Amino acid sequence: MPSWSGRNRVADALAHREPDRVPVDFGATPVTGIHVSVVAALRERFGLDRHPVKVTEPYQMLGEVEEDLKRALGCDVEPVPSRKTIFGFTNEGWKPWRTYQGQEVLVPRDFNFAIDAKGDTLVYPEGDVTVAPSARMPKDGYFFDAIVRQEPLDEDTLNVEDNLEEFDYVTAEDIAYFQRECARARATGRFVIANFGGTALGDIALVPAPFLKHPKGIRDIAEWYMSTSSRREYVYRIFARQVEIAVANLESLASRVRDNVDAVFLCGTDFGTQTGTFCSASTFSDLWLPHYKDMIDWIHGHTPWKVFKHSCGSVDRFIPLMIEAGFDILNPVQCSAANMSPEHLKAAYGEKIAFWGGGVDTQKTLPFGTPAEVREEVLRRCGVFAPGGGFVFNTIHNVQARTPVDNLIAMLDAVAEFNRGRIAA
């Protein structure tokens, strides 16, 4: 019998071989995490040490899944997070903060905020309170959203460089951080997924640049979407230049951390809505695919890393194109969207791309269903996705605030029940 580590369990699954049990991820990426309030509730349920939870991703208010909780959840994946948060400051120098729901949490030292007249919380890019705030949490809310800071656009002076300010070559500090973090992650024995940053092409969460003090170029969300149709060459040139920088950065990093990383979180751009896609397949092929391919070809040609793509929504028709681009992993596998049934996805693409997610619906079943409904859905999903490998269990996107802990326990129990059933069989 081989001795299974999280690393070889996930590696086997991604190689489309069936590991000893279904591998599990919670908290290893910004799209497979758990809201800080639910992290605290889970810690309480498992009887783990009581202390304020660190908010490691302050935009979506994701809580740190610490070592003891990772063990309780059976996590097989270890994150190497990006060096800076979406608000442009590093995750260090923790200080207390109280959420609207009264939870005492820890936030990074440079998480500087103000409360406006409505009672909303405003945060500042790089923690600099002398500039305009870049994100807002509504009073009594659970998450932040970007404040769009769009300067008036002048078609004649529109400059690609303005949309490239955030993409730069890695610094000595960045390299030292990733060397340290990758070595730490490797030592856990889990599968290591790194988020180096700079490789997302037009991720709408990043377009308003909540990390920049004075964003220039196209930063309004609707304006960006329209630009993918009306200013296609402009967008193409942004992506092309971004990829040049990204590949140079991947080269610098790979030479130092190559063997301490198993996969990279490449891009979180959402191409799907609940019912269809944000653009046509030909737009995806013309505007995105060549750039993805450039980055992925380099990665596959020079490292053993697998490549992770996140896209919410109904992306059925884009999956063949994502496979063509070279993506190894699709997340979050939103089965609740049109044409995204687990059976169809597994049959059509299961041998060519691995599904990381899809374990249980977070729009309906997990937050609003009964534990029995959660159990039934998880068993069914594992039954479809797990055979033959190609599956890493995660909820469909982050576990949202106010998700009942009983449902999460039912989910974990169902994964264990599925594994027991397979061993017994």
Add this chain to the structure above:
Amino acid sequence: MNMMDLHKLYDAVLNGDAKTASAFTQEALKEGAAPLDLVTNYMVPAMDEVGRRFECEDYFVPELLLAARAMKAALEHIRPLLLASGAQPVGRVAIGTVKGDLHDIGKNLVASLLEGGGFEVIDLGADVSPEKFVEAIKTRDVNLVCLSALLTVTMGAMKTTIQALEDTGVRDQVKVLIGGAPVTEQFASEIGADGYGESATAAVALARKFSHA
């Protein structure tokens, strides 16, 4: 300006060319075109075609946004004239993302398409309290209320909003449509909404149905 030229207004809206739509409208009005004729015979049919192309996946969200912007640019010149002439809109809609939710792409899209479909749209923005919806109904002669939510944690605010309409006695004056990623037909009926729009174009079709347009 002859009919052929006016067709360029139709094309400008369909192609999402706001600059041309605005310029043509101004020119047409200067040359004596009837404002209502521009809306009814060129702009609304153009938006109908945009909706048709969206439904058959020839157009996508970016093209919808572009067309809606072109329509808006043309309407800027026409709206004051229509108001002055006493022309009635197809319906009067109060639209907003519910309390606690700041996501407004979907809401903005529906608002633009409704405007393009001849509705008067009172856009209350995002993170809108139930009281604001009630106030809009009471003061603006609204006959339709559109509620949007993206988050599972804010879907409940749709129910609270409908409850507020009941409590203040204005529920019977309006039809309530809801939409947003986690929202379903079943949820709409559970909370007592009158309809659910699966997409922006579906929302407009429902709004028209409720306004008998």
